[in-house]
Amino acid sequence: MSLSPFQKEKLEYYFNFFDSDGNGELEIDDLDGFMKKVYEFTEWEEWSQNARDCYEIHECFFHTLTTKSSKEGKVRQHINLATWLSMWEKLLPGAMSMINFPVWLRLLPKSLFRIIDKKHDNVIDEKELADFYMKFVGIPKENVDSLATYAMEQMTDHGRWPLTMESYNQMFANFLIGKTPYGPGRFIFGCFEHMAERTEYQLIHGLEELKQTESELKNLDLLQHSPLNPSSIVKVKFFRPA
Ligand SMILES: [Ca+2]
Ligand SMILES: [Ca+2]
Numbered sequence: 509m510s511l512s513p514f515q516k517e518k519l520e521y522y523f524n525f526f527d528s529d530g531n532g533e534l535e536i537d538d539l540d541g542f543m544k545k546v547y548e549f550t551e552w553e554e555w556s557q558n559a560r561d562c563y564e565i566h567e568c569f570f571h572t573l574t575t576k577s578s579k580e581g582k583v584r585q586h587i588n589l590a591t592w593l594s595m596w597e598k599l600l601p602g603a604m605s606m607i608n609f610p611v612w613l614r615l616l617p618k619s620l621f622r623i624i625d626k627k628h629d630n631v632i633d634e635k636e637l638a639d640f641y642m643k644f645v646g647i648p649k650e651n652v653d654s655l656a657t658y659a660m661e662q663m664t665d666h667g668r669w670p671l672t673m674e675s676y677n678q679m680f681a682n683f684l685i686g687k688t689p690y691g692p693g694r695f696i697f698g699c700f701e702h703m704a705e706r707t708e709y710q711l712i713h714g715l716e717e718l719k720q721t722e723s724e725l726k727n728l729d730l731l732q733h734s735p736l737n738p739s740s741i742v743k744v745k746f747f748r749p750a
Contacts, residue, residue, distance in 0.1 A: 510597065519592065523589055534587040620676075620696075633671075638653060641656055683696040
């Protein structure tokens with residue numbers, strides 16, 4: 509399966525998200541730098557249960573990543589972007605939700621949810637999301653508030669479906685699986701709005717892309733809520749007229 513340009517952009521961001529030393533490769537040495545960022549953001553003590561859980565999940569992620577990418581019996585110690593993308597080309601086909609991914613990947617959004625949910629009330633609110641966008645993703649302060657407001661509207665259908673662990677997982681699956689820049693999963697890291705603007709008009713001109721987007725959103729909708737309930741987290745307003 510080939511990745512769409514938007515998927516490549518998202519997955520490249522996700523690669524850099526873990527490449528804490530910025531050397532263009534993922535390796536076990538990135539773990540400490542990544543965890544340092546987590547400790548600074550969450551203010552967790554290193555010995556706390558939250559910190560240890562997060563460390564274990566990401567240690568397993570880095571180890572499995574290198575093992576999975578081994579070639580001809582040789583374990584790769586360093587994963588470059590091309591290897592990372594080809595891993596996703598194998599993992600993504602047929603996946604519709606996080607449950608379709610191996611455990612070592614399924615734990616990542618759960619861990620990220622715990623990182624963002626600073627108040628530990630099992631729901632991500634707008635302030636927490638804004639804080640994450642600004643301090644962890646590095647989105648400029650002047651853009652963060654309006655972005656977080658819009659992101660929360662889109663991810664919760666204007667507050668109807670709070671951003672719990674369950675719905676966050678579905679957003680994260682849409683982040684990984686969504687081929688077009690119109691699903692709510694683009695707000696996981698909040699830094700892809702330029703793609704939505706750039707391709708806004710292509711959507712209505714490209715029937716194939718429209719069908720693709722519709723089917724992605726339909727999948728998400730079916731997973732999110734009962735098919736009997738017409739209320740959907742995904743609104744038609746993604747399809748803006750030219
Ligand atoms: Ca690195
Ligand atoms: Ca919270």
